[in-house]
Amino acid sequence: MDSRIECTLSRFADDTKLCGTVNTLEGRDAIQRDLDRIERWACANHMKFNKCKVLHMGQGNPKHNCRLGGEWIESSPEEKDLGVLIDEKLNMSLHCMLAAQKVNCILGCIKTSMASRSREVILPLCSCETPPGVLCPALGPPT
Template sequence: MDSVIECIISKFAINTKLCGAVDMLEGKDAIQRDLERLERWACANLMKFNKAQCKALHVSWGNPRQGYRLGREWIESSPEEKGLGVLVDEKLNVTRQCALAAQKANRILGCIKRSLTSRWREVILPLYSTLVRSHLEYCIQL
């Protein structure tokens, strides 16, 4: 599949992402050609893309927001997408990802507070380290 693709393609488990620069008309055409090649490859290998999950994320402020097709269906445009657990919007902002992680951590803290009668450090610290901290530290490098 990789040998015929002009744009950047990344695959992980059952997810495939196609990326390309659309600064000129040639960029839009290259992405559309690659989508057509992917569709032909899938048909030749008796596979299907879940077209309901296919989305176009237009990154940048000056992006012309071109429309793309996969087979006969138009790909829906999306203001944000999640990839490998990281939520990124069209301005490459991860603020919403951080807010969602903080919400999840606060919910877990509330559950710990409601379900435990002991407030001893020896009890709370392992629960915090195990259940809460992992959510706050996920994708911190990003």
């Protein structure tokens, strides 16, 4: 797949990324040529890409449109990469906020469903559901 690719091609399991600098027309044309090469490779190998998105990064990005085959690739303000949600500024604050909401929801369920609030009962439940080093403020102090 990656023979004659001009831009950076990354693959992990079933995930493929093509990255390049497209602040000039030459850069835009290079990434489009690579997309065309990848599409030809996929057709020759009876494969198909799905869920293709463009994440434009950097200030002053001209946000050029790209095609894969005959279809325009949709632009996205943020994307998940290997389970981490990042945006066009490489900011992970949305990912952190969503993770905190999920943990707080789980802790709320533990709080409302457990009759005992003793340290022996609550602490193992918290440590199973929250990352190391995170306290369980939603539960209050153990008794």
